[in-house]
Amino acid sequence: MYVITDLSEVPSDVAPSAITIGKFDGLHHGHLWVVSQLHDEARARGLNPVVVTFDRHPAAVLAPETAPPPIVSTRQKLDLLRRQGLAATIVVPFTPEFARLSPREFVERLLVKQLGVKLLLVGRDFRFGKGGEGDVEFLRGHAAEFGYELIVTRDEQGPGDRRASSTWVRELLEVGDVRTVTEVLGRYHVLAGEIVHGAKRGREIGFPTANLSPDLEGLIPGDGVYAGWFHDGDAVYPTAVSIGNNPTFDGVPQKQVEAYVIGENLDLYGRRVQIALVERLRSMVKFEGIGPLKAQLERDVETTKRILGIA
Ligand SMILES: Cc1cc2nc3c(=O)[nH]c(=O)nc-3n(C[C@H](O)[C@H](O)[C@H](O)COP(=O)(O)O)c2cc1C
Numbered sequence: 544m545y546v547i548t549d550l551s552e553v554p555s556d557v558a559p560s561a562i563t564i565g566k567f568d569g570l571h572h573g574h575l576w577v578v579s580q581l582h583d584e585a586r587a588r589g590l591n592p593v594v595v596t597f598d599r600h601p602a603a604v605l606a607p608e609t610a611p612p613p614i615v616s617t618r619q620k621l622d623l624l625r626r627q628g629l630a631a632t633i634v635v636p637f638t639p640e641f642a643r644l645s646p647r648e649f650v651e652r653l654l655v656k657q658l659g660v661k662l663l664l665v666g667r668d669f670r671f672g673k674g675g676e677g678d679v680e681f682l683r684g685h686a687a688e689f690g691y692e693l694i695v696t697r698d699e700q701g702p703g704d705r706r707a708s709s710t711w712v713r714e715l716l717e718v719g720d721v722r723t724v725t726e727v728l729g730r731y732h733v734l735a736g737e738i739v740h741g742a743k744r745g746r747e748i749g750f751p752t753a754n755l756s757p758d759l760e761g762l763i764p765g766d767g768v769y770a771g772w773f774h775d776g777d778a779v780y781p782t783a784v785s786i787g788n789n790p791t792f793d794g795v796p797q798k799q800v801e802a803y804v805i806g807e808n809l810d811l812y813g814r815r816v817q818i819a820l821v822e823r824l825r826s827m828v829k830f831e832g833i834g835p836l837k838a839q840l841e842r843d844v845e846t847t848k849r850i851l852g853i854a
């Protein structure tokens with residue numbers, strides 16, 4: 544899959560293309576449905592399936608104070624898209640200049656001239672171009688002029704009857720409901736980052752933890768204790784994860800993410816690891832000393848093993 548981040552360097556063999564466009568934050572179940580349909584429809588017509596996405600949420604440029612935090616980093620999004628059998632992903636630098644393109648300029652310059660679009664596939668609520676003026680009606684009205692076919696996909700629901708959406712995933716992460724997040728995403732939500740040095744207290748209390756660097760990738764869910772899977776390269780371990788500021792102790796920064804890898808004693812400093820979150824166990828508690836914290840950690844490990852099916 545080509546990854547194109549500079550619009551002046553689009554290889555000529557990307558055309559003729561079948562394109563879908565969107566923020567695709569989180570690449571949830573609904574997004575994957577759109578991308579898999581794109582793949583099938585492109586193949587049926589002998590076109591190259593291409594995803595056009597953005598290097599940041601459009602709101603980060605248009606109204607930064609309202610911009611939601613990303614569910615996945617661009618690197619995580621590309622890793623997920625690489626598995627979808629696409630010919631290319633275009634990561635458009637969403638600059639103020641790009642945001643000013645009218646719907647017509649967007650379609651004509653980017654989709655028609657640069658990417659040779661012959662098929663456009665979007666969800667019913669897709670909007671684009673200056674002020675979000677472009678929509679499905681605009682695309683339908685200009686299909687003959689620009690020589691593309693338009694397919695508007697049906698909605699893909701999440702669990703229950705709510706439509707899968709990035710907004711819903713963010714709401715669920717905020718309250719720590721990673722179990723439902725897994726259903727909306729169609730996979731576990733993953734935090735990825737480098738292991739850095741913590742306060743070195745964990746080893747003393749018998750539960751050494753791997754602390755993720757504060758610049759980690761993946762939206763950090765609400766504070767609490769979680770069961771998950773810890774990936775270090777190809778090795779996978781069960782883990783109990785703590786997210787918060789460890790209120791039992793003073794001076795711990797907000798939103799520290801640390802993982803106790805169950806039953807292992809590993810040297811992980813400097814490694815880039817991934818933590819897949821399976822279920823929230825409980826809230827963070829301010830304990831009266833190390834004794835009660837340790838007793839609770841022992842119970843957390845047992846609960847985690849039960850959830851992961853390894854007890
Ligand atoms: C499964 C798990 C649950 C935890 N729960 C709490 C908690 O409820 N309250 C708290 O203050 N710290 C909690 N912690 C964090 C510990 O206080 C922390 O791991 C310890 O202070 C070591 O920190 P260090 O890695 O910076 O040395 C938890 C840690 C783990 C691994």
Ligand SMILES: Nc1ncnc2c1ncn2[C@@H]1O[C@H](COP(=O)(O)OP(=O)(O)OP(=O)(O)O)[C@@H](O)[C@H]1O
Pocket residue numbers: 564565566567568572573574576577664665666667668669696697698699700706707708709710711
């Ligand atoms: N649940 C869904 N079913 C079908 N199509 C969807 C679904 N969710 C998004 N799409 C389509 O996928 C493309 C990319 O969506 P995009 O990421 O821009 O928005 P979104 O997932 O609706 O996110 P948000 O919640 O932030 O509005 C668009 O064409 C959109 O209409």
